[in-house]
Amino acid sequence: MKSIRVFLVTVILAVVTLFSFISALRGYETSLQEVERMFDSQLVEKAKLIANINVQSIVRNVDSSDTAFQVWQGGNLIGSSDNASQTILGKLQPGFRYHNFEGYRWRTYSYYNTINAQWIIVAARQDIRFSLAENIALKAVLPAVIGLPILAVLIWIVVSRGLHPMRRLAHELGDKQANDLSPLSIAVNSQELSQIVSSSNDLLARLKSSLLREKQFASDAAHELRTPISSLKVQLYNISQEQPERNKEFGELQKITHQLEHVVEQILALYRTSPDEYHTRFEAIDLTSLAQQVIAEEYDNYERKNQQIEFFGQRQLILGDKFSLTTLIQNLLSNANKYTPNGGHIIVKIKRENDQVVLLVEDSGPGIPTYEHERLFQRFYRVGGDRHTSGESGCGLGLAIVKRIAELYNAEITLEPSSFASGTAFTLHFSAIIPVTLDSKQS
Missing domain, CATH: 1.10.287.130 (Signal transduction histidine kinase, dimerisation/phosphotransfer (DHp) domain)
Structure with missing residues (x-):
């Protein structure tokens, strides 16, 4: 669960729903029982009423079709409702029972009138009684069911208000700069x-x-x-x-x-070039001119190894800092110079791709295995260790610095095989700011 608020609302609502369901079920059963008792009381009252009016024949249209009654005296049926059968409904014993006739199941009550020595049996259709009882019970529990969505909204509001200080704390932490380690200033009331x-x-x-x-x-x-x-x-x-x-x-x-x-x-x-301590205000930098300057300053290193270095550039401007970009290019070129053999080839390209400026440095060196790419930018790590086959000395910080500077510029850096028979191509994508191009070539 990614959201604490969603988790709390879900759990609370689930618990409330569970208890509401149990309560509603219990209330439904209780309501049915109470309604049944009420209907049974009505049967008792009807039996006593019939005993008092001294029914001596078939009585028509005295009640609806959902109730019926019989009056027995001395084993003979001396009166009944027109919808009652001529056979005895149940037994001539006091109390409640169930009896089937006319295709329905009936709830019966037998009452003995001691004054007239008569048995009065009153019956009510059970299906109608149950339907009425169920409607009453459902009306009793329906508000609890309807109230669940409203309760969910209220829980959401309450939990949201309770978590509001957490959101303020998260926003303050999120708004902090990488170099801002000052104490949090948020005012809180909760312990x-x-x-x-x-x-x-x-x-x-x-x-x-x-x-x-x-x-x-x-x-x-x-x-x-x-x-x-x-x-x-x-x-x-x-x-x-x-x-x-x-x-x-x-x-x-x-x-x-x-x-x-x-x-x-x-x-x-x-x-x-640490991102935590980098405060220099960026300005428009001509990456092409800067790369040419670095190549010129380091040209003796390529000449000493009889290496051929070519530069292809389209003047492109990016927002940056001269020192960091110079350091980045120097380290990329130093890496290429060290691991490209005598008489090898190095190519530097700067070009425009849509809204990005691309810096490419590739060499004809031995190349870097794919499984080494992940560790290549780690501090003090060198492919092949300190005893590198090239015999070149190094401290393993050059490419770590390149990676750090790339992070400063949110630049994407990728490694691929070079266009030569062997070697590696480093590619960096910077955000461009001015669409100016001027073809130039230096070799």
């Missing part, structure tokens, strides 16, 4: 809801404290690491100037230093 609000505020306070500690640690650690890394790079440069002839170990040390610097920068980028 149960005040406990929920108090517990929620305590949780928000603990989350805020925990996130502050985590962010402070990540920021401080990354910034503090920059200083010794910069000093290390300076010292390595000085050593390289004093000892031009460098050995293999020195090259490895430079490579490790570069990798460490890369990890620190990626941690900072991941922190800056």
